[in-house]
Amino acid sequence: GAVVSQHPSRVICKSGTSVKIECRSLDFQATTMFWYRQFPKQSLMLMATSNEGSKATYEQGVEKDKFLINHASLTLSTLTVTSAHPEDSSFYICSAPPPRAGSSYNEQFFGPGTRLTVL
């Protein structure tokens, strides 16, 4: 099956610094990727839709200047948490739908997630 990777898996940073998280589709091209945020013991909340070659679409309540998304190629999307603060500490997960292929059209493949801790 399709594989989505994320890097790094864990990152600890100081308050005020910026952190970049990469999401890659390893064996397929993804014109669209999704970024989610998951707080401990809670569900995934969709943050934004990353579109290759165009601006990301952010969900209501998500600060686009805080969470910068760049979808530079068909296999890579990056999420940069700018001027991170302790409240940004969370588990960030990306996903990508596979190339359209019959009934799997609506399926998504998830990356393993990146745990961000801001001190």
Next chain:
Amino acid sequence: AQSVTQLDSQVPVFEEAPVELRCNYSSSVSVYLFWYVQYPNQGLQLLLKYLSGSTLVESINGFEAEFNKSQTSFHLRKPSVHISDTAEYFCAVTRSNDYKLSFGAGTTVTVRA
């Protein structure tokens, strides 16, 4: 917009006992339904999905879920659980013409010997 409600936040169960995780959804349009599993310290994995056709869907590891349109439910069941089934289970829904997933709050299943 669609939404998902998982009625049980935590389900403790003994090994080899049956388990049912409840999921209800609301939507004004046709939807696809999914169950994802998240093992400790891992990413989400698709467990099973309902897109169309038979309302009873099964996974390779013994789970099954039944789509009930009249009750807007997609409950997940397994007749006999293993210790290795200890995980977080998420019910999710997407509109049939969209990729965006809406997740339920999750159900933590803890299987004890």
